[in-house]
Amino acid sequence: MRPTQLPSLLDRLASLTAIRDTELLEHSLLRTLLPMLGVATCQLYRVNERHEFLRAIRFEREISAQGEDSARITENIERVLHQVDVPEDIQLLIDVVRQNQQPTFQSLGQAVCNVFPLLGGVGINGYLVFESRRPLAQSEETLVRGILSVYRNYAALLEESQRDKLTGLLNRHSLDQNVDKLLTSIVADQLSHNQPDQAQDSAASPRQYYWLGIVDIDHFKQINDNFGHVIGDEVLLLVARLMQRSLRSSDLLYRYGGEEFIVITASSERAAAGEQFERLRHAVGKHRFPQVGQVTVSGGYAQLDGHFSAHEIISRADQALYQAKRAGRNRIFSYAELIEAGVLKEASYGSVELF
Numbered sequence: 001m002r003p004t005q006l007p008s009l010l011d012r013l014a015s016l017t018a019i020r021d022t023e024l025l026e027h028s029l030l031r032t033l034l035p036m037l038g039v040a041t042c043q044l045y046r047v048n049e050r051h052e053f054l055r056a057i058r059f060e061r062e063i064s065a066q067g068e069d070s071a072r073i074t075e076n077i078e079r080v081l082h083q084v085d086v087p088e089d090i091q092l093l094i095d096v097v098r099q100n101q102q103p104t105f106q107s108l109g110q111a112v113c114n115v116f117p118l119l120g121g122v123g124i125n126g127y128l129v130f131e132s133r134r135p136l137a138q139s140e141e142t143l144v145r146g147i148l149s150v151y152r153n154y155a156a157l158l159e160e161s162q163r164d165k166l167t168g169l170l171n172r173h174s175l176d177q178n179v180d181k182l183l184t185s186i187v188a189d190q191l192s193h194n195q196p197d198q199a200q201d202s203a204a205s206p207r208q209y210y211w212l213g214i215v216d217i218d219h220f221k222q223i224n225d226n227f228g229h230v231i232g233d234e235v236l237l238l239v240a241r242l243m244q245r246s247l248r249s250s251d252l253l254y255r256y257g258g259e260e261f262i263v264i265t266a267s268s269e270r271a272a273a274g275e276q277f278e279r280l281r282h283a284v285g286k287h288r289f290p291q292v293g294q295v296t297v298s299g300g301y302a303q304l305d306g307h308f309s310a311h312e313i314i315s316r317a318d319q320a321l322y323q324a325k326r327a328g329r330n331r332i333f334s335y336a337e338l339i340e341a342g343v344l345k346e347a348s349y350g351s352v353e354l355f
């Protein structure tokens with residue numbers, strides 16, 4: 001790195017630590033690193049603790065001359081959430097990095113492929129992959145490691161602020177952020193599927209829909225009253241773990257309030273979403289809790305539809321939850337099915353125009 005690049009690097013690091021959103025932080029990391037290394041494209045893969053790929057970001061930066069003294073910089077960010085496809089040669093390099101817990105570099109003809117691990121609290125939680133025209137100099141490798149260390153420390157702080165202290169689940173604050181982001185991408189998806197040339201694509205890979213469910217522990221007040229708050233807290237923690245284990249790595253689980261949780265799950269049809277919620281209910285219901293015995297949960301779920309706001313969708317799931325409680329608890333109801341059965345009436349919300 002040239003000394004003249006130092007102020008720019010410090011600026012970049014300052015902006016990096018001003019960000020309060022994990023994915024924006026990832027984008028900013030790539031924006032900081034790529035120009036420093038003169039690299040045009042790079043991929044960032046995120047993995048969970050079971051080393052399953054959660055998401056991938058492909059970042060591309062193109063500089064084209066505009067006039068004698070000016071250049072135009074175009075950035076393109078592509079984000080893959082489900083079915084992350086990792087090319088075989090990259091997968092092999094990732095396996096080496098995972099094994100050694102150290103970066104690895106491999107010549108690919110004229111270019112060199114560089115794979116750096118992203119470290120989280122309990123080990124590797126991602127990989128940074130980019131091609132450079134020549135092997136990185138020692139000083140460049142040190143620079144990447146340094147920036148990744150700043151990123152790691154800051155990402156850990158950010159992650160902590162998004163978690164509920166008792167259960168370790170995502171908290172309500174991160175729910176608000178994520179639901180808004182998800183709704184924006186659902187709107188984009190709905191619009192693209194309305195294009196005539198998208199119809200055949202959807203036949204090849206089934207379209208994914210998202211559901212939001214509110215799950216509430218039944219008679220939790222009695223648990224507190226009969227066994228005390230410490231046992232009540234233990235039940236909350238165990239219920240959270242049981243639900244988390246019954247969900248897939250791509251599903252999201254939040255602690256929404258005291259004994260209320262929110263689940264976001266994706267599937268190609270409503271029945272599959274219903275089965276997912278049933279698995280979750282069974283996972284809790286069949287467990288024997290120390291001292292307390294059986295604990296059950298009730299829930300209601302509604303589709304995350306880009307025509308409605310987050311508030312409207314949560315209210316729909318809540319109405320279905322209310323019906324599940326009324327019907328005797330230990331059951332999970334679908335808002336759409338309650339509407340079809342005439343139990344609930346569709347509220348006339350101010351719907352979001354999709355033109």
Ligand SMILES: Nc1nc2c(ncn2[C@@H]2O[C@H](COP(=O)(O)OP(=O)(O)OP(=O)(O)O)[C@@H](O)[C@H]2O)c(=O)[nH]1
Nearest residue numbers: 216217218219220221222224229232233258259325
């Ligand atoms: N131990 C513990 N209790 C909590 C926490 N947050 C909320 N609660 C308690 O959760 C209970 C919720 O009670 P209610 O809303 O009456 O609902 P319920 O008893 O679960 O009854 P139903 O939902 O109708 O089945 C209250 O007694 C709260 O004090 C917490 O973090 N720890």
